[in-house]
Amino acid sequence: MLAAYIVRLARKNMWRHRLRTGLTMAGIAVAIVSFGLLRTVVDSWYAGAELGSSARLITRNEASLSFSLPVTYAARIRRVPGVRGVTWVNWFGGIYVDDKHFFPQYAVDAGSYFDLYPEFVVPPAQLSAFQHDRRGVIVGRKLVRKYGWKIGDQVPLKGTIYPGTWSFTIRGIYGGADAKVDEGQFILHWDYVNEALKRALPSLADRAGVFVVDIDHPAQAAAISAAIDSGFANSLAETRTETQKAFQLGFIAMVDTILLAIQTVAYVVVLIMMAVMANTMAMSARERMREYATLKALGFRDSFVSLLIIGESLSLSLAGGALGIALTFPLADAFFKATRDLFLVFEVRPLTIVLQLVSALLIGLCAALAPAWSSARVRIVDGLRAVT
Amino acid sequence: MSALISIRALSKTYRRGNQPVPVLLGIDLEIDAGDYVALMGPSGSGKSTLLNLIAGIDKPSSGSLLIGGVDIAALPENDLAGWRAAHVGFIFQFYNLMPVLNAFENVELPLLLTGLGKAERREHVETALAMVGLAERMDHYPNELSGGQQQRVAIARALITDPTLIVADEPTGDLDRQSADDVLKLLDRLNRELGKTIVMVTHDPKCAARARRLVHLEKGVLLDHADAEAH
Numbered sequence: 001m002l003a004a005y006i007v008r009l010a011r012k013n014m015w016r017h018r019l020r021t022g023l024t025m026a027g028i029a030v031a032i033v034s035f036g037l038l039r040t041v042v043d044s045w046y047a048g049a050e051l052g053s054s055a056r057l058i059t060r061n062e063a064s065l066s067f068s069l070p071v072t073y074a075a076r077i078r079r080v081p082g083v084r085g086v087t088w089v090n091w092f093g094g095i096y097v098d099d100k101h102f103f104p105q106y107a108v109d110a111g112s113y114f115d116l117y118p119e120f121v122v123p124p125a126q127l128s129a130f131q132h133d134r135r136g137v138i139v140g141r142k143l144v145r146k147y148g149w150k151i152g153d154q155v156p157l158k159g160t161i162y163p164g165t166w167s168f169t170i171r172g173i174y175g176g177a178d179a180k181v182d183e184g185q186f187i188l189h190w191d192y193v194n195e196a197l198k199r200a201l202p203s204l205a206d207r208a209g210v211f212v213v214d215i216d217h218p219a220q221a222a223a224i225s226a227a228i229d230s231g232f233a234n235s236l237a238e239t240r241t242e243t244q245k246a247f248q249l250g251f252i253a254m255v256d257t258i259l260l261a262i263q264t265v266a267y268v269v270v271l272i273m274m275a276v277m278a279n280t281m282a283m284s285a286r287e288r289m290r291e292y293a294t295l296k297a298l299g300f301r302d303s304f305v306s307l308l309i310i311g312e313s314l315s316l317s318l319a320g321g322a323l324g325i326a327l328t329f330p331l332a333d334a335f336f337k338a339t340r341d342l343f344l345v346f347e348v349r350p351l352t353i354v355l356q357l358v359s360a361l362l363i364g365l366c367a368a369l370a371p372a373w374s375s376a377r378v379r380i381v382d383g384l385r386a387v388t
Numbered sequence: 389m390s391a392l393i394s395i396r397a398l399s400k401t402y403r404r405g406n407q408p409v410p411v412l413l414g415i416d417l418e419i420d421a422g423d424y425v426a427l428m429g430p431s432g433s434g435k436s437t438l439l440n441l442i443a444g445i446d447k448p449s450s451g452s453l454l455i456g457g458v459d460i461a462a463l464p465e466n467d468l469a470g471w472r473a474a475h476v477g478f479i480f481q482f483y484n485l486m487p488v489l490n491a492f493e494n495v496e497l498p499l500l501l502t503g504l505g506k507a508e509r510r511e512h513v514e515t516a517l518a519m520v521g522l523a524e525r526m527d528h529y530p531n532e533l534s535g536g537q538q539q540r541v542a543i544a545r546a547l548i549t550d551p552t553l554i555v556a557d558e559p560t561g562d563l564d565r566q567s568a569d570d571v572l573k574l575l576d577r578l579n580r581e582l583g584k585t586i587v588m589v590t591h592d593p594k595c596a597a598r599a600r601r602l603v604h605l606e607k608g609v610l611l612d613h614a615d616a617e618a619h
Binding site: 001002005009012013016290291294295296297298299300301302379380381384 | 440443445446465466469470472473474478480484486487488489497498500501503545
């Protein structure tokens, strides 16, 4: 009976200063939303990597990704037992219009690339048209929507790694097999780039940035990786082979510090709100000191007063937290729409919601501890003399 | 009448920083069950401190304080809280009602510690509010009531658990003459009709004149205690 009464009285107390309560609740909601969105940003970075297949291996130069490998390695890799297919890719890195219009561009082996990436769905006629035109490109649906391109359009790119102005013709448009496939890529012919290099910079020709290796069984990934790398040991260009997922996580490791900073900010926001809320609860408890003393004089125990303060604090923080969680979803959608080029997926995970709820609980609990402790300990005669 | 309250060599010393400040110095006093006592004295005489000790909301520095045969100074804090809930009704100068609770809920508050069911609590509260003439105002919040009405709600709250003892600290100190008179009449009724023992601190001689007995304190010492005929 007393527990139910504490909840009722705590709720009534909560709304005594409507403006203060409203502002505190809004503050908690903002903190919880920020926490949720920042966590989702971090999750989304990793989600992009986790979409990488475990059945595909990436072979690159052991020294660094910035060093390429002889394209002739493809034939030797194909002969390793367990390997089903091999293709190769170079990062093209051209500029469309200006730096702000960034999208990833890959020079690929047109004959084999799409066999290894079945998640890129291209109509057969368009794929054939691409394969028969060395200046042809296949672009993702997202780019088509963004720039209003259509098949047959010419797209000029200014080379950065590969000098000069390059002109490509859109021969096909790919869509993702599911919603998580990146539809923002620009795929061109490795042969076309390689021919130009042979003329201008012969020393850079016949090189592949990475090899993509399709294997029979993901469980054999480690053994096949070791077999590939041992085949090139002690050569001029040693290799390093890993699953596509590990390869992409390696990229994320480069921005690990930034992600750590984002995560830290998410927790700092919660800590700041905890301090603000503690101040609110301390003020409320100070104002009600005489009431608490009266309750104790009437025979209510110190613990009743403590629970009353904790109950009020939790009611306030959970209400703010619930509001924050409810707002996280529409705001995450809006954030994703505004930053579509940055993330493949932007989903609020169940763990994030649980952590938001736990944060709201912790804010309420921690904010109440000091005032609950001091109000319970205050002597009744001192409390009754308190000026309110 | 037998002594309900028996006080022997009761002293209370506060500390201000490192300085001991004696407030009560060896008080001896007996108050019979059913008595109506007014504690009077100038500011700082120790009358409120004595009332607080009798009510069990403060602890003496030395001496004994038996109420109904129970040495309340020796009770642990939680037991003392239980003792207060069962045996003491409080009336404060500024009413001390909970602003978020209406008159009904304020009066019901001490009953939450009794284990009575909802229907029984309602019956008790309605009776108490009817007794103080506020049956029609039970849904009103303190800020919707006058000072006199708030004090009557506080009196209903004080008697709701049928306590042995009612302590009143300047119960008319914040009221106009008419409201003060209404409150004093109510206290008379509690004493005469219900046999409640009342110990009241007051500065007001007119108010003190309603008590059966006056006890004067000065500088922490009991000066005299003369029986006074009520009315």
